[in-house]
Amino acid sequence: QVQLVESGGGLVQAGGSLRLSCAASGTIFSINAMGWYRQAPGKQRELVARITSGGSTDYADSVKGRYAISRDNAKNTMYLQMNSLKPEDTAVYYCNRLWNFLPWGQGTQVTVSS
Secondary structure (H helix, E strand, O other): OOEEEEEOOEEEEOOOOEEEEEEEEOOOHHHOOEEEEEEOOOOOOEEEEEEOOOOOEEEOOOOOOOEEEEEEHHHOEEEEEEOOOOHHHOEEEEEEEOOOOOOOOOOEEEEEEO
């Protein structure tokens, strides 16, 4: 059974940092290009960072220079280091493939206070 489990969210003040984790099971994690997505209240889910199976990365303009995506294929885990957080980063964060989505996990809430 394929499962994605996100963790590491929380409440942080503006300027702070958080590190999110995405644990994958039931799929061949290492061959998949993966991404971190977020959905703020009343807004559509958006892709904020992506990483290929080979480790190449790309970021949405809104997080470029502040977020860093990485993966540990041996642990079937992906990470998102978020620095210099802003109130507009507040959202539920999810991980998934870039296409042919797996069932979405529950996400992890990130709340940035001003």
